[in-house]
Amino acid sequence: MSFRLLSLVVPCYNEESCLRALYASICQILPSLPEGLEVEFRFVDDGSTDGTLSVLKELRAGDPRVHYQSFSRNFGKESALLCGMEAARGDLVAVMDADMQDPPSMLLEMIPYILSGEWECVATRRVDRRGEPVIRSFFARMFYGLMGWLTRVNLEPGARDFRLMTRKYVNALLSMREYNRFSKGLFGWVGFKVKWLPYENKERLSGESKWSFIGLCKYALEGMIGFSTSPLYLSFVLGFLACLFAAIICIKTLVKTLFFGEAVQGYTTILACLTFFSGLQFLLIGVLGLYISKIYMEVKGRPIYLVQESSDE
Numbered sequence: 030m031s032f033r034l035l036s037l038v039v040p041c042y043n044e045e046s047c048l049r050a051l052y053a054s055i056c057q058i059l060p061s062l063p064e065g066l067e068v069e070f071r072f073v074d075d076g077s078t079d080g081t082l083s084v085l086k087e088l089r090a091g092d093p094r095v096h097y098q099s100f101s102r103n104f105g106k107e108s109a110l111l112c113g114m115e116a117a118r119g120d121l122v123a124v125m126d127a128d129m130q131d132p133p134s135m136l137l138e139m140i141p142y143i144l145s146g147e148w149e150c151v152a153t154r155r156v157d158r159r160g161e162p163v164i165r166s167f168f169a170r171m172f173y174g175l176m177g178w179l180t181r182v183n184l185e186p187g188a189r190d191f192r193l194m195t196r197k198y199v200n201a202l203l204s205m206r207e208y209n210r211f212s213k214g215l216f217g218w219v220g221f222k223v224k225w226l227p228y229e230n231k232e233r234l235s236g237e238s239k240w241s242f243i244g245l246c247k248y249a250l251e252g253m254i255g256f257s258t259s260p261l262y263l264s265f266v267l268g269f270l271a272c273l274f275a276a277i278i279c280i281k282t283l284v285k286t287l288f289f290g291e292a293v294q295g296y297t298t299i300l301a302c303l304t305f306f307s308g309l310q311f312l313l314i315g316v317l318g319l320y321i322s323k324i325y326m327e328v329k330g331r332p333i334y335l336v337q338e339s340s341d342e
């Protein structure tokens with residue numbers, strides 16, 4: 030198989046301190062690419078508030094292979110990825126972070142797998158979570174366990190978004206027009222043959238991770254709601270079990286009073302049941318609410334991102 034153009038999609042949010050180094054290290058590996066494979070850069074400035082856009086303009090001025098799109102505000106990494114992939118013209122597309130946590134040199138390792146024609150995508154998986162707070166790793170593991178249980182989408186634990194894809198794979202991703210975009214789930218959902226490469230966790234070159242703990246929890250919840258309707262079924266099953274439980278208690282009380290004449294007892298039990306079941310009801314209504322809020326956002330059909338400025342105008 031031969032490919033002509035490799036598009037490098039890089040979402041950037043306040044990454045002015047990393048971009049030049051990233052560009053330089055990508056340029057270093059370019060001579061080692063297979064013969065005839067050209068490269069284009071597709072940077073997406075996700076509404077950065079620092080000098081990211083001016084760095085991109087500077088890179089563009091020095092190299093016509095650099096393209097950028099700049100959002101009107103911060104739309105989130107998922108939107109930036111979508112924009113970059115839509116703009117990409119290559120028959121090969123790679124997505125990578127701007128902070129050098131995804132080493133560009135690994136692209137050289139990935140390309141032969143795609144060239145072999147056996148895989149549509151080469152993805153990366155962290156083998157360790159070194160340098161990450163223990164509590165975060167714990168919750169991450171819990172999330173992957175729960176996701177595996179709730180959905181049939183294959184989520185690879187420790188998977189990064191760093192991957193190299195063929196046009197066929199990218200088109201499959203682009204054919205999903207949903208507003209609530211959870212990339213890890215979308216990647217899993219499209220299927221195809223994916224080759225996983227392990228790699229050691231790297232520290233950010235500079236700047237800070239954009240993920241707060243609360244942000245990650247929200248992201249996890251979005252993923253579960255976006256890719257599974259199991260919580261709705263679970264609500265149904267729980268409701269059914271609660272009814273069954275209530276019926277048994279009723280029959281038991283009836284039998285006790287009619288045949289044994291026992292007086293009413295168990296005030297505490299009643300109180301506990303009452304609070305438990307009303308709590309459960311609120312929880313289940315909350316689950317419904319989460320889905321309705323997603324439907325609400327989907328039916329509005331708003332654009333997933335808005336570009337304010339682009340190098341290709």
Ligand code: UDP
Pocket residue numbers: 039040041042043044075103104105106107109125126127128130237238239240
């Ligand atoms: N990013 C983005 N929009 C956001 C947050 C992050 O485009 O709202 C980009 C960011 O610039 C980086 C990548 O997504 O290139 C991954 O972000 P980060 O390094 O903060 O995440 P982590 O590596 O800690 O998972």
Ligand code: MG
Pocket residue numbers: 126128130233238
């Ligand atoms: Mg990072």
